[in-house]
Amino acid sequence: MKLKTSQTIAGFTLCEMLVSLSLSSIVLAAAITCGISLQKSFSAVDNYFTTHMQQIRIIDYLNRDVKRGLIVTTSVDLQTVTMSVPSYIIQTGDPEAVANPSLVGTPRTPTIAYTSSGWQVNYTASPVTVVYSISGSSILRTENGVVTTIASSTDQLVPQSTDVELANTEYANTSVTFLPIFTSGNAVASRTGTSMYATAYLRNKRRG
Amino acid sequence: MRISIRPFERGNVLLCVLCTILVVSVIGGNVLLNCMTRYNAASSQVRSWKESLDAAETGGDIAYAEIRKTILDPSHAFTGWTYSGGVYTPNSSVTYGKDNLSTSARVDAFYYDSNGNPWYRIRTQGTAPVAGLKRVGMDDRMGPNTRGDSLLRKVDFNYDHFVATYGANGDGMNKTLVPVSQPQVTRRVELIVAPITPFEAAIKAVGTFYGLGDAAMIDSYNSANGAYYFTANNPSDPHYSDSRSGNVEIDSAVATIRGMLYGNVATNGGTIVRSNQIAGTIDNNVPFTVPPFKMPTDFPTPQSSPTKVPGNSTVTVNPPAAGSAQSPISYLFSSFTGHLVVNQYASSQTYVDIHVTSDVTGTIDITPNVHARIYFDGNVNVKARDVVNESGIAANLQFYGISPTDPSVSQSIAIGPPGSYAATFYAPSADFSLTGNPDITGAIVCKTFYGNGNTTWHYDRQLDKVGDAVDYRVINYVEDIR
Numbered sequence: 001m002k003l004k005t006s007q008t009i010a011g012f013t014l015c016e017m018l019v020s021l022s023l024s025s026i027v028l029a030a031a032i033t034c035g036i037s038l039q040k041s042f043s044a045v046d047n048y049f050t051t052h053m054q055q056i057r058i059i060d061y062l063n064r065d066v067k068r069g070l071i072v073t074t075s076v077d078l079q080t081v082t083m084s085v086p087s088y089i090i091q092t093g094d095p096e097a098v099a100n101p102s103l104v105g106t107p108r109t110p111t112i113a114y115t116s117s118g119w120q121v122n123y124t125a126s127p128v129t130v131v132y133s134i135s136g137s138s139i140l141r142t143e144n145g146v147v148t149t150i151a152s153s154t155d156q157l158v159p160q161s162t163d164v165e166l167a168n169t170e171y172a173n174t175s176v177t178f179l180p181i182f183t184s185g186n187a188v189a190s191r192t193g194t195s196m197y198a199t200a201y202l203r204n205k206r207r208g
Numbered sequence: 209m210r211i212s213i214r215p216f217e218r219g220n221v222l223l224c225v226l227c228t229i230l231v232v233s234v235i236g237g238n239v240l241l242n243c244m245t246r247y248n249a250a251s252s253q254v255r256s257w258k259e260s261l262d263a264a265e266t267g268g269d270i271a272y273a274e275i276r277k278t279i280l281d282p283s284h285a286f287t288g289w290t291y292s293g294g295v296y297t298p299n300s301s302v303t304y305g306k307d308n309l310s311t312s313a314r315v316d317a318f319y320y321d322s323n324g325n326p327w328y329r330i331r332t333q334g335t336a337p338v339a340g341l342k343r344v345g346m347d348d349r350m351g352p353n354t355r356g357d358s359l360l361r362k363v364d365f366n367y368d369h370f371v372a373t374y375g376a377n378g379d380g381m382n383k384t385l386v387p388v389s390q391p392q393v394t395r396r397v398e399l400i401v402a403p404i405t406p407f408e409a410a411i412k413a414v415g416t417f418y419g420l421g422d423a424a425m426i427d428s429y430n431s432a433n434g435a436y437y438f439t440a441n442n443p444s445d446p447h448y449s450d451s452r453s454g455n456v457e458i459d460s461a462v463a464t465i466r467g468m469l470y471g472n473v474a475t476n477g478g479t480i481v482r483s484n485q486i487a488g489t490i491d492n493n494v495p496f497t498v499p500p501f502k503m504p505t506d507f508p509t510p511q512s513s514p515t516k517v518p519g520n521s522t523v524t525v526n527p528p529a530a531g532s533a534q535s536p537i538s539y540l541f542s543s544f545t546g547h548l549v550v551n552q553y554a555s556s557q558t559y560v561d562i563h564v565t566s567d568v569t570g571t572i573d574i575t576p577n578v579h580a581r582i583y584f585d586g587n588v589n590v591k592a593r594d595v596v597n598e599s600g601i602a603a604n605l606q607f608y609g610i611s612p613t614d615p616s617v618s619q620s621i622a623i624g625p626p627g628s629y630a631a632t633f634y635a636p637s638a639d640f641s642l643t644g645n646p647d648i649t650g651a652i653v654c655k656t657f658y659g660n661g662n663t664t665w666h667y668d669r670q671l672d673k674v675g676d677a678v679d680y681r682v683i684n685y686v687e688d689i690r
Contacts, residue, residue, distance in 0.1 A: 031228075035235075042239055049246045053357070056254055061360055068687045086686045088398070106379045107688065110400060112319050112327065114673060116449045118408075121400045121684035148359065166491045168474075203685030 047155070048180045048194075054151035055176045055196045058132075058139055058159050061150050063200040065130050066172045070207045074172070078160040079134050081172070084127040084207070086110075094124075117207070132159070155181055171201040245343060249357060252340040253393070257361040259309055260395040261687075263334025267311030268399045268682070270302065271330040275315065275401050275680050280499050289315075310335045314377075324534060325403035325677040331377070331396065338363055338391035365391045370690065378688055400684035403677030406606075406634040407651035409455040410471060410667035414498050414636055416462040419659030421645070424467030426454035428667040431601050436649065436666050440470040440487070452487055454667050458657075459496050467662070498636040498653060499679060500611030503583060507563060510540035517570050519545035530556035533579070537561070544568045544584075552577040574598060574605050583608045587620045587638075592646040593627025602630045602650035603674045609635025621654065625661070632671060634678070 012020070062081065066072055069083040090096050090103045097104045108123045131142045139151040139159060151157060155178040162173045177195040274296070277285035289296045294316050301312035311334045317326035342365050344358055362369055368386040375381045378396065410426050411417075420426070427440040430450040439445040440452055454471035463478035465486070472488035473480060476495040483490055517523045523546060527537040530552075536559035544564045552558040552575055560580045567586035571594035574580050578599075584607065597605040609619055619637050623629075625644025632650045633640065640654035645661040651671050 038235060042235075042242075046242055049250070053246065053250060056250065057357060057360060060254070060257070064360075064687065064689065068685060086684070088686045088688060089690065102380070105374065107398065109318060109329075110684065112321070118672065119402055119683060121402075123686070150360075166489075166493070168491065168494070203682075205683070 044181065051153045051155045051157060051178050051180065052194070054139075054153055054157060055178065055194075058151050058157075058176050059174060059196060059198045061141060062132060062159070062161065062172070062174050063198055066200040067203050069130075069202050070127055070204050072161075072163045072170060072172050072202065074161045074163050078162060079158070081132040081161045081163075083130050085130055086122075086204075087124040087126075087128045118205075120207070132161075134158070153178060155179055165206060168205050169202045170206045171199055174198050174200070244341065248340045248343055252338050253357070253361055253363055256307075256336040256338045256363075256393045257395070259305075259307055259336040260334045260393045261397070263309040263311040263336060264332050264395045264397045265334070266304070266309070267302070267313040267332035267334055268330050268397055270298075270311070271296075271313040271315050271332060272399070272401060272680070272682060275328050275330075279677055279679055282505070286315075308337055321403065322673065323403075323405070323676060325405075327403065328401040328680070330399040330401060332399070333394055333396045335392050335394045338393060342391055361393060363391055363393055364388050368394065370394060370396070374690055378690070396688040398686050398688065399682050401680050402683040404679040404681050405672060406608075406653060406675040406678050407603075407632050407671035409457045409653075410453075410651055410665055411455075411657060412457045412498065412651075412653040413640075413655065413657040414459050415656040416460050417456070417458045417657045418464045419642070419657060419663075420467045420665070421660060421662035422466050423662040424659075424664065425470070426456065426467065426665040426667070427451050427470040428453035428669055430669040431603075432670055435600070436668075450669050453669055454665065455488070457494065457496065459494075459498070471667070497679075501608060501634060501636055501678070503563070503610050504676070507561065507583075508535060508538040510538045510563070514539065514541070516541050516543045517546040517548045518543060519570070522547040522549060524549045524551065525560065525562075526551050527553045527558055527560055529553055531559035533559055535559075536579075536581070538563070540565070542566060544570045547571045547573070549573045549575070550578050550580055551575050568607075570594070572596065572605075579604050581606045581608060583610060585610045587622075588633075589620070589622045591624050591627055592629045592644065592648075595623075595627075595629035595631050597630040600630050600649065601670075602632050602668050603671055605631040606675065607631060607633045607635070609633070609638045611635075611637035619655075634675075 065083055065085055068085050070085065072081065072083045074081050088107055090106055090108055092104050110121045110123045113120045113122060128144055133140050133142065137152060137154050137157065138149045139157065141148045141150045157176065157178040159174060159176045164171050164173065175195050175197045177193045179193050274286050274289065286296050289298050296315040298312055301310050303310040311332060313330055313332035315328055315330050318329045319327040321327065344363070366387060368388055370378070371386045372383060375383045410428065427438065428451055429436045430447065433447050433450065439448050442448055452470045454469060456465065456469060456471065456473050458475045458478060461475065461477040463475045463480065465473060465480055465482060468485050470487045473486050473490045474494035475492045478492050480486065480490050511528070514523050514525065525539060525548065529537060531537040538561040541562060541564045543566050547570060550560055550573070558578045560578060562580065562582050564582060564584040568582070568584050568588045569590060571590070573596040576599045588607065595605070609621065612619055618639065619635065621633060621635055621638045621640045623642050625646065628647040630649035633652045633654065635654050638654050639656045640652055640658070642659035642663060643661055646663055648663060648665045649668060651667055
């Protein structure tokens with residue numbers, strides 16, 4: 001008996017199959033490896049920029065408050081910043097608001113006083129206290145007891161501020177450093193701290 | 209064996225390739241999307257947020273310049289602005305820079321001090337367009353109490369959130385939806401601009417400074433608390449806080465300070481060699497300007513006589529009325545080489561202004577309760593004992609040196625021994641020299657200062673509150689962060 005060989009049902013030889021499977025495996029392995037690497041890289045870059053944005057935010061928050069501040073004080077370890085800022089907007093419960101509730105949410109007209117250090121512009125008898133502090137992996141901003149988390153990262157995000165007093169005013173030097181998360185073989189890989197620096201001057205004459 | 213390749217079997221390969229491209233594209237697109245959002249926030253929004261503050265402060269500078277003109281160039285102050293309801297507003301907002309920043313301001317005088325000098329409030333806003341995609345940042349998801357970037361940087365994508373929520377002036381009035389032509393950030397700042405009175409420091413020199421002697425001393429007191437006595441080294445004294453304002457301000461790097469100084473020292477790039485002699489703070493980075501002094505345009509019409517104080521004679525001025533700080537009794541002298549006595553009117557506080565169009569080389573005696581201001585066009589060359597201010601209150605005898613209009617013409621004030629005096633000098637174009645060892649109560653503003661004696665100098669803190677404004681400065685800054 002003679003078997004007919006049909007060209008329409010021609011297949012691969014075992015050799016061809018082995019070669020193609022080998023090549024396919026190599027290509028697939030390469031693709032998976034590339035994909036994992038890409039994903040890790042993307043994750044690392046995404047995490048880096050997320051933390052970088054938080055660096056910028058911390059600096060911007062601090063600088064905004066320093067510029068309008070009356071006093072800026074940093075702790076000995078340089079990780080807590082306390083500042084007094086004018087109470088510009090009338091809030092619920094303020095004496096003006098009690099007398100006239102429609103004034104809530106409106107800017108105050110300041111009063112002028114002559115003190116032992118010269119003329120002073122006062123929006124209220126007591127300015128608002130704003131504190132920047134670290135709590136775990138978060139950076140907190142506390143204004144009149146209200147806490148806002150302005151940054152949160154597991155990248156060892158560490159702000160440091162130094163206030164420098166001048167004759168009439170002062171300025172604050174701030175640096176925010178973090179160590180980007182990056183692992184290799186489930187171990188923390190070599191990494192370098194990324195720092196951002198900023199200097200902001202008080203626009204107001206320093207008090208105290 | 210020959211394997212035929214049929215066209216209908218090529219589809220598998222094409223499909224695989226397309227799927228691979230699709231997967232890679234999705235990954236790439238995701239990466240790009242995230243990168244663009246980060247870029248959007250990091251570059252466009254952060255930049256616009258910072259630039260809008262720059263624009264707001266620019267608007268403040270423009271308004272501040274107009275306020276200064278009310279003193280330095282009154283005829284051109286607030287030209288191009290509209291005054292309505294006590295508020296100045298510019299006829300049009302200012303747009304500048306390649307990023308099309310825009311700014312506008314409102315100015316009103318909200319307070320008048322005891323000298324009648326207005327204090328101004330500037331409310332200014334600056335707007336910066338936000339380039340790029342109309343998207344918020346990706347970091348508004350950190351926690352229940354956190355909204356990340358949008359809590360700090362308020363981007364108006366479709367409507368001006370401030371006008372919609374707080375009204376155009378932030379007072380809750382006229383709240384309305386105002387569409388914005390493109391995404392933008394607006395920041396608002398309030399500045400308080402205060403008048404600069406002539407005598408805010410014991411000594412203020414625009415140029416070089418040398419003095420005083422090694423055994424000299426500068427301190428301060430407050431005449432409102434009584435006569436001067438030394439208390440600068442006694443913290444338990446009730447008037448101690450008034451005793452350490454003997455400030456010296458020098459807009460020059462050439463600053464040789466000798467003697468004991470109970471106050472602060474400010475220079476413009478100077479080096480203080482004997483800082484242990486200074487009880488207050490030292491700041492060598494304080495540049496300032498003192499504009500030339502012009503004869504006040506509102507100087508009242510002078511009395512018909514006397515018109516001069518000739519040498520070897522005594523001229524007595526008996527004012528016909530008490531006058532007031534705003535409307536004093538005035539005199540115009542063509543010379544001042546003799547002896548001048550100014551008496552009070554009846555038992556009233558008497559206000560007298562004298563304009564001397566020549567040098568001052570005579571002697572002057574101001575009786576108690578007289579408040580005299582001497583404006584001089586030329587130089588002053590007198591002995592300290594020739595300046596007699598019987599009240600002992602320096603503010604009661606104020607000398608003002610009119611700056612020469614010709615810059616090649618110099619002006620000088622020379623005070624020699626013997627004697628002491630209580631008076632103030634405001635002469636920003638004059639070279640001031642002080643010799644001998646006088647006891648001085650008062651203040652001086654001059655171009656250059658030289659004093660080689662062991663002078664004791666007492667600055668009266670009441671001087672900080674007297675006199676018409678000679679300029680303005682921004683004294684307070686607050687941002688409306690809503």
